[in-house]
Amino acid sequence: MSTTERKKHRRDRKDGYYIPGLDSMHVMMPYMFGDRTNNEAVMGEVIDLTEVDKFLAAKNAENPEFKYTWFHVITAAIAKTMLLRPKMNWFIAGGRYYERKKIEVAFNVKRKFEDEAEEALAKFVLDPEGGSVLEQVHSYVHHFVYKVRKEDHRDGATSILDVVKKLPRPLFRLMAWTLKKLEYYGHYPQALSEDDPCYSSCYITNLGSIKLNADYHHLFNWGTISFFVVISEKKLRPFWHEDGSYDLRNTIKLGMTVDERIADGYYFSKTLRLVRHLFAHPELLDEPAATPVEFE
Numbered sequence: 542m543s544t545t546e547r548k549k550h551r552r553d554r555k556d557g558y559y560i561p562g563l564d565s566m567h568v569m570m571p572y573m574f575g576d577r578t579n580n581e582a583v584m585g586e587v588i589d590l591t592e593v594d595k596f597l598a599a600k601n602a603e604n605p606e607f608k609y610t611w612f613h614v615i616t617a618a619i620a621k622t623m624l625l626r627p628k629m630n631w632f633i634a635g636g637r638y639y640e641r642k643k644i645e646v647a648f649n650v651k652r653k654f655e656d657e658a659e660e661a662l663a664k665f666v667l668d669p670e671g672g673s674v675l676e677q678v679h680s681y682v683h684h685f686v687y688k689v690r691k692e693d694h695r696d697g698a699t700s701i702l703d704v705v706k707k708l709p710r711p712l713f714r715l716m717a718w719t720l721k722k723l724e725y726y727g728h729y730p731q732a733l734s735e736d737d738p739c740y741s742s743c744y745i746t747n748l749g750s751i752k753l754n755a756d757y758h759h760l761f762n763w764g765t766i767s768f769f770v771v772i773s774e775k776k777l778r779p780f781w782h783e784d785g786s787y788d789l790r791n792t793i794k795l796g797m798t799v800d801e802r803i804a805d806g807y808y809f810s811k812t813l814r815l816v817r818h819l820f821a822h823p824e825l826l827d828e829p830a831a832t833p834v835e836f837e
Contacts, residue, residue: 554727556734556765557632557639570802571636576762582801585756586813587778588820590791596823607683609675611793612747612772616682617674617826618772618819620646620667623742624830625811630742631803635725638803641765644669647738650747661689662738668829675826706780724764739764749774749793756796767803771796775777 552559566644574580593614600609623629623644630641644667649660665681667674706718723729734740739761748755749772758771773794779787795816799809818836819825 552637554639555731556635556643556740557634557641558638560631562640563638565725567638567802570591571633574802576672577760577767577800578632578762580800580802582799582809584797584799585622586795586807586816588793588795588817590775590782590820592791592821593823594791605685606688607679609679611775612750613675613678613682614647614820614826615772615793615795616665616745616825617678617746618816618823619743620644620665620678621674621819621826621830621834622815623768624667624669625834626815628804629768629799629812632767633800633802634765635727639765641742643667643742645741646743646745647741647766648747649738650686650702661685662736663689664736664738664741669830671830673827674830675763675823677830705823732744736762737764739766741766743768743770745770745772747772755793758798759798760798767800769798771798787803 547558550559550561550703552561590611593611597609597611597614598711605757627640630644632639632641646665646667648665650663663682663685665678671677705713710750720733721730729740738744741764743797744758744766746758746769752774754773755771756773760766760769773796775791775793777789778792780790781787801809804812815834815836818834825832
């Protein structure tokens, strides 16, 4: 059901639609099984980049001002997957289940590759009725990177925290307690959540870009995020054939952490099959965002 067709519910939040009619087990899970970090399910997927490399070579053959990269493809694939697999955009807050009103993919951009350089938060918002997912991502990243690296850009949350950090510790604790209570009842200030990566559909961290190999990142109890993706370094890996021979292919590993309460194992497995299909057929990311994908 599209957001324009969805009926309002008295339990809706500013950032999410309340999900009624769940079975008793799901209704009780937030109370029985603890917080988000106690319910992490971890998945690892090695992605064959053979078709992606060919696709990017063709896209970049026209020498665009801002090159298309596999990070754009990964971000676009995750965004499209969440659009077509809506439970991946669910979250639990205040003991209730919600579907986020937007598909928001957060990631950090380093101003410079230096120890003391600051990071800027990017938050891509998918237009479900818009054109190519890849073009949406490419355009957003292009403008954001230019703004961060060429201008004195600071996101709203950082600006607010720069003021708050000067408060004494007792006020810190009171502020944190108050914000958690506001979050529980769905009244967290939008001025803070807009630029907070913990209020996103998915957070992507590209650790491979800084030569750090890691397959896992924990979720956060703060905020509403239910999905975290870690990108490791690109490397050659063997793909074996039945006769014992193998091909070396360019690959990347995605480490995915999800709140297992939002869906079951079958749903996650089918979601991974869609991700694999999009990387095997990256041209699908050039189609309008809401275009269905046959992958079974």
